[in-house]
Amino acid sequence: MKIALLGYGKMGKTIEKIAIERGHIIVLKVDKDDTSYDVSQADVAIDFSIPAAAVNNITNCFNANVPVISGTTGWLDHYETMVDLCKEKNGSFIYSSNYSLGVNLFFELNKKLAKMMSTVEGYDVAMEEIHHTEKLDAPSGTAITLAEGIIEISDKKSWKLDTGDHNTICITSKRIDKVPGTHTVTYSSKVDDIEITHTAHNRSGFALGAVIAAEWLQGKKGIFGMKDVLGL
Numbered sequence: 578m579k580i581a582l583l584g585y586g587k588m589g590k591t592i593e594k595i596a597i598e599r600g601h602i603i604v605l606k607v608d609k610d611d612t613s614y615d616v617s618q619a620d621v622a623i624d625f626s627i628p629a630a631a632v633n634n635i636t637n638c639f640n641a642n643v644p645v646i647s648g649t650t651g652w653l654d655h656y657e658t659m660v661d662l663c664k665e666k667n668g669s670f671i672y673s674s675n676y677s678l679g680v681n682l683f684f685e686l687n688k689k690l691a692k693m694m695s696t697v698e699g700y701d702v703a704m705e706e707i708h709h710t711e712k713l714d715a716p717s718g719t720a721i722t723l724a725e726g727i728i729e730i731s732d733k734k735s736w737k738l739d740t741g742d743h744n745t746i747c748i749t750s751k752r753i754d755k756v757p758g759t760h761t762v763t764y765s766s767k768v769d770d771i772e773i774t775h776t777a778h779n780r781s782g783f784a785l786g787a788v789i790a791a792e793w794l795q796g797k798k799g800i801f802g803m804k805d806v807l808g809l
Contacts (some may be wrong), residue, residue, distance in 0.1 A: 581605035581619035583634040584626030591784040617641040621791045628652040635659050644669035644794045646787055648676050650718030669794050673803045674718030676786030681803045683775040687723050691730040700764040707751045707759040715750040
């Protein structure tokens with residue numbers, strides 16, 4: 578499989594290493610300041626760029642009829658526009674806030690716990706996410722996905738950064754050097770706390786999941802997520 582890497586920072590380099598180990602070829606590397614490039618030579622593009630570049634990168638892929646895997650967060654105000662363009666171009670698209678196989682299992686565990694907690698009185702839910710200091714968006718896309726999973730099931734109406742009330746989930750974001758990503762969901766009552774935590778040890782899990790998603794997307798048309806890739 579010939580892969581275009583849209584975004585060649587630390588994640589892009591990790592994806593490159595894993596893709597080559599799995600027998601793929603990197604045919605294009607686009608750095609964050611590159612806006613003019615030919616993606617048509619690739620069988621699939623993997624976008625781990627920056628929020629300001631993501632929409633342009635994804636659009637270029639749809640226009641070139643190249644399937645695209647996007648793991649960039651912070652651009653989702655334009656998500657529906659990209660979905661519409663994908664449909665218009667009969668394209669292939671996977672977006673996930675986190676491609677780690679473990680995190681996607683964690684997403685499902687989070688929903689199951691939220692369903693269980695919705696039947697019990699006296700608990701309130703909050704969330705903490707910790708990432709490296711180079712991460713540009715806060716809260717993380719993973720934290721937002723976790724919050725949306727809880728909102729879907731509970732009486733919570735929304736999430737807010739660093740504040741909350743009965744109707745909202747408070748998400749606390751911390752930026753600490755060299756932390757790949759830690760997410761904790763806590764249900765607190767007057768008598769006890771219940772917590773679930775996912776801790777990433779390095780970027781390899783995210784990169785492996787993105788390459789697996791790219792392999793899975795070959796020959797398919799439409800808009801998918803990691804639940805489709807993993808059959809969850």
